[in-house]
Amino acid sequence: MDKKGNSIIIDAADHVAKGGVLNRRLFLNSAIASTAALATARAAFAQEAVGEGQDDWTLIPGSSAELYGSRSRFEEERVKRRLTPMSDEFYNLRLTKYTARTPLDHMLGTITPNGLHFERTHQGIPDIDPDQHFLVIHGMVKNPLKFDINALENYPTVSKQFFLECSGNSGTLWSETPTNESLQAIHGLLSGAEWTGVLLSTLLDECGVSKDAKWIIAEGADNGMMTRSIPIDKALDDTMIAIRQNGERIRPSQGYPMRLFNPGFEGNTSVKWLRSLYVTDRPVMSIQETVKYTDMMPDNMSLQFTLEQDVKSIITKPSNAMSLKQKGLYEVTGLAWSGKGRISRVEVSADGGKTWGDAMLQDPILPKMLTRFRIPWQWYGGPAILQSRAYDEFGSIQPTRNQLIAARGRKPTYHFHAIQSWGVQSNGEIKNVYA
Amino acid sequence: MDKKGNSIIIDAADHVAKGGVLNRRLFLNSAIASTAALATARAAFAQEAVGEGQDDWTLIPGSSAELYGSRSRFEEERVKRRLTPMSDEFYNLRLTKYTARTPLDHMLGTITPNGLHFERTHQGIPDIDPDQHFLVIHGMVKNPLKFDINALENYPTVSKQFFLECSGNSGTLWSETPTNESLQAIHGLLSGAEWTGVLLSTLLDECGVSKDAKWIIAEGADNGMMTRSIPIDKALDDTMIAIRQNGERIRPSQGYPMRLFNPGFEGNTSVKWLRSLYVTDRPVMSIQETVKYTDMMPDNMSLQFTLEQDVKSIITKPSNAMSLKQKGLYEVTGLAWSGKGRISRVEVSADGGKTWGDAMLQDPILPKMLTRFRIPWQWYGGPAILQSRAYDEFGSIQPTRNQLIAARGRKPTYHFHAIQSWGVQSNGEIKNVYA
Numbered sequence: 001m002d003k004k005g006n007s008i009i010i011d012a013a014d015h016v017a018k019g020g021v022l023n024r025r026l027f028l029n030s031a032i033a034s035t036a037a038l039a040t041a042r043a044a045f046a047q048e049a050v051g052e053g054q055d056d057w058t059l060i061p062g063s064s065a066e067l068y069g070s071r072s073r074f075e076e077e078r079v080k081r082r083l084t085p086m087s088d089e090f091y092n093l094r095l096t097k098y099t100a101r102t103p104l105d106h107m108l109g110t111i112t113p114n115g116l117h118f119e120r121t122h123q124g125i126p127d128i129d130p131d132q133h134f135l136v137i138h139g140m141v142k143n144p145l146k147f148d149i150n151a152l153e154n155y156p157t158v159s160k161q162f163f164l165e166c167s168g169n170s171g172t173l174w175s176e177t178p179t180n181e182s183l184q185a186i187h188g189l190l191s192g193a194e195w196t197g198v199l200l201s202t203l204l205d206e207c208g209v210s211k212d213a214k215w216i217i218a219e220g221a222d223n224g225m226m227t228r229s230i231p232i233d234k235a236l237d238d239t240m241i242a243i244r245q246n247g248e249r250i251r252p253s254q255g256y257p258m259r260l261f262n263p264g265f266e267g268n269t270s271v272k273w274l275r276s277l278y279v280t281d282r283p284v285m286s287i288q289e290t291v292k293y294t295d296m297m298p299d300n301m302s303l304q305f306t307l308e309q310d311v312k313s314i315i316t317k318p319s320n321a322m323s324l325k326q327k328g329l330y331e332v333t334g335l336a337w338s339g340k341g342r343i344s345r346v347e348v349s350a351d352g353g354k355t356w357g358d359a360m361l362q363d364p365i366l367p368k369m370l371t372r373f374r375i376p377w378q379w380y381g382g383p384a385i386l387q388s389r390a391y392d393e394f395g396s397i398q399p400t401r402n403q404l405i406a407a408r409g410r411k412p413t414y415h416f417h418a419i420q421s422w423g424v425q426s427n428g429e430i431k432n433v434y435a
Numbered sequence: 436m437d438k439k440g441n442s443i444i445i446d447a448a449d450h451v452a453k454g455g456v457l458n459r460r461l462f463l464n465s466a467i468a469s470t471a472a473l474a475t476a477r478a479a480f481a482q483e484a485v486g487e488g489q490d491d492w493t494l495i496p497g498s499s500a501e502l503y504g505s506r507s508r509f510e511e512e513r514v515k516r517r518l519t520p521m522s523d524e525f526y527n528l529r530l531t532k533y534t535a536r537t538p539l540d541h542m543l544g545t546i547t548p549n550g551l552h553f554e555r556t557h558q559g560i561p562d563i564d565p566d567q568h569f570l571v572i573h574g575m576v577k578n579p580l581k582f583d584i585n586a587l588e589n590y591p592t593v594s595k596q597f598f599l600e601c602s603g604n605s606g607t608l609w610s611e612t613p614t615n616e617s618l619q620a621i622h623g624l625l626s627g628a629e630w631t632g633v634l635l636s637t638l639l640d641e642c643g644v645s646k647d648a649k650w651i652i653a654e655g656a657d658n659g660m661m662t663r664s665i666p667i668d669k670a671l672d673d674t675m676i677a678i679r680q681n682g683e684r685i686r687p688s689q690g691y692p693m694r695l696f697n698p699g700f701e702g703n704t705s706v707k708w709l710r711s712l713y714v715t716d717r718p719v720m721s722i723q724e725t726v727k728y729t730d731m732m733p734d735n736m737s738l739q740f741t742l743e744q745d746v747k748s749i750i751t752k753p754s755n756a757m758s759l760k761q762k763g764l765y766e767v768t769g770l771a772w773s774g775k776g777r778i779s780r781v782e783v784s785a786d787g788g789k790t791w792g793d794a795m796l797q798d799p800i801l802p803k804m805l806t807r808f809r810i811p812w813q814w815y816g817g818p819a820i821l822q823s824r825a826y827d828e829f830g831s832i833q834p835t836r837n838q839l840i841a842a843r844g845r846k847p848t849y850h851f852h853a854i855q856s857w858g859v860q861s862n863g864e865i866k867n868v869y870a
Contacts, residue, residue, distance in 0.1 A: 112682050251506055
């Protein structure tokens with residue numbers, strides 16, 4: 001309804017799927033739509049510019065700049081990472097440490113501020129003095145070398161925007177019954193940033209890698225000594241030693257002063273606080289690639305080294321972090337990504353996947369980076385099931401939950417990347433549902 | 436020299452300009468270069484992986500995640516914004532407020548973290564309660580409307596990466612003698628971010644703008660009531676009401692909860708704490724577009740409304756923030772931007788502009804956004820003058836300082852965008868010079 005209580009009708013020609021999914025260009029150019037109705041629908045959120053005044057902030061001088069800026073006090077309480085205790089890492093130390101999830105319901109765009117980037121550690125965040133930290137490259141190389149942060153800063157760098165996702169992200173959606181947890185709790189192990197670093201190939205070139213080398217064992221300097229095996233082809237492709245995140249030095253929680261960064265791969269392969277790269281001809285088979293981060297198939301065999309994150313998308317707004325307060329026109333927006341490359345298409349459904357409309361993709365569409373999508377949606381006040389489905393440039397299509405379970409069974413806890421459903425109730429409440 | 440004291444010779448075929456400017460692809464593919472010499476030159480910064488061990492951070496559990504993350508204690512002292520007192524704004528209030536400049540010497544990539552974005556206010560930063568703040572659009576419109584932050588969050592948004600530059604940036608380079616100030620002091624009123632907002636055209640469409648409208652007067656809710664006139668063509672093109680910076684709500688220093696954002700225009704036209712947009716047929720001729728932010732020409736007439744920032748580039752590394760400690764191979768890197776659109780080319784010279792080599796441009800090259808460029812450079816140990824020259828897709832070329840002065844005279848203090856020179860001394864010290 002508009003603000004005068006009249007109901008709003010969008011021209012039938014602008015509907016591209018059932019349940020109120022509208023032409024993606026509707027918001028961009030009102031000339032193609034039924035302008036009057038659209039303007040009314042939009043303006044339902046605005047108010048007539050009459051009557052009451054507003055607080056007058058102009059009467060007093062403001063405050064001064066800081067050495068490192070901070071958020072509004074009105075945001076600090078409202079927007080924060082969700083901290084959850086790690087269940088299994090610290091049990092013998094009688095310590096409680098937390099995993100931090102990005103508040104995706106409070107984000108727009110694709111870049112995550114460094115203070116809100118998700119983080120997951122395996123024995124807490126070490127407090128490393130950068131002048132006392134080295135990365136050693138050794139093993140099947142001609143010249144073993146070591147590099148401190150100052151050495152790396154002198155090397156040629158690349159700057160690229162990439163997503164980072166924990167392979168445990170969305171894992172709760174494997175469960176039999178749909179969780180009531182929030183968007184942030186379900187999908188918040190996902191962030192995007194501009195990473196700057198030295199290509200690992202540059203350093204390997206200098207060390208002189210043996211032609212028989214097949215894997216590189218990366219080891220972190222943290223209490224957990226995170227250890228993962230990286231295929232040599234990846235190491236010689238786009239893997240970097242990252243030293244900057246969104247322009248500034250990476251933070252302690254992200255591996256200060258240096259981390260491995262494997263674009264598109266599951267998060268923990270991008271080993272933080274990197275201190276050793278051991279070049280060899282076989283994977284190390286660490287606990288992080290055998291007991292954990294593997295997926296048990298129906299035949300009880302483990303799927304290992306599923307390193308590349310699958311094509312995936314989520315709707316971040318609306319989500320169960322909000323209720324719809326009135327019928328009318330909404331923007332449905334979310335994020336899509338693929339560990340293989342670029343997103344080529346995202347569709348949105350309001351009827352649980354029966355009919356689909358193409359969403360608008362925000363450019364630039366970058367490989368292995370989050371892509372924001374948007375589509376207008378008319379909510380008529382009844383029940384609806386909102387879904388998004390992503391495609392990448394290599395033809396991969398995000399599966400339905402049933403398709404994923406048919407392929408991998410019910411035993412995995414990692415690598416959930418199927419279509420997720422937000423069930424809109426008649427009263428405007430939104431719940432995570434299986435559909 | 437390499438670490439054994441041998442001097443390094445890069446194949447003559449890889450030289451593209453005098454003074455050691457090398458082929459931009461040299462760092463990318465050693466197959467095209469004289470590999471042995473290149474590896475040696477690079478490795479001068481690394482060390483042999485023998486001998487001493489390193490501090491062992493693995494022995495103690497690390498710390499836990501925070502609700503909003505922070506930097507390493509080793510970075511906090513080292514990297515901060517430069518604060519300088521504003522000379523003229525507060526003289527009658529007996530207050531001292533500061534302008535904050537981005538530490539470009541400590542940045543790589545193109546995104547500036549929100550805590551390090553430059554800021555300039557005209558009477559300090561107001562502490563606005565978002566629930567008590569409205570933007571009113573009125574004047575030559577059919578339906579005057581007002582919008583609070585919650586209304587704007589319901590509108591369709593766009594997310595784009597843009598530079599923001601104060602038109603006073605680099606202004607000290609107009610002076611007769613070259614300043615000894617730092618890179619940060621000279622050029623630090625420049626940052627890049629992903630801005631998300633509602634296109635102003637969307638809101639104007641709803642208000643129904645008169646066809647006789649030619650200007651929009653934007654007014655801020657700060658103590659200085661910043662007021663600027665925006666041409667209607669710009670307002671209907673890419674101007675947005677920005678509500679997010681790098682994903683999170685914009686900060687108080689950037690206009691919380693909403694600011695105007697005019698991509699490519701001089702900084703203060705993007706009025707912060709926006710409270711009024713008055714649609715009219717003439718500019719308001721405020722102090723910020725008459726006494727200030729105008730350029731006096733040789734005939735004592737003022738150049739007004741030079742809104743679009745000219746094509747420009749700066750070398751951020753090396754700069755006078757560092758000294759070169761040894762002869763050898765370095766990466767010269769910096770930023771280029773144009774208020775018109777995309778950067779198409781950046782050249783680098785090591786001999787004060789006599790000969791030039793093409794720099795590598797980091798993709799994606801986005802319109803009205805910072806573009807990072809890089810080129811390898813061999814320092815032989817003698818004096819050198821490093822310069823960069825940018826071109827945009829519309830054929831604009833960054834002028835020399837002499838060309839700019841010939842065109843605009845010596846009276847302006849704003850809009851300095853000429854080529855800047857870093858003079859490398861034989862002892863490795865670097866100074867800002869005129870060349």
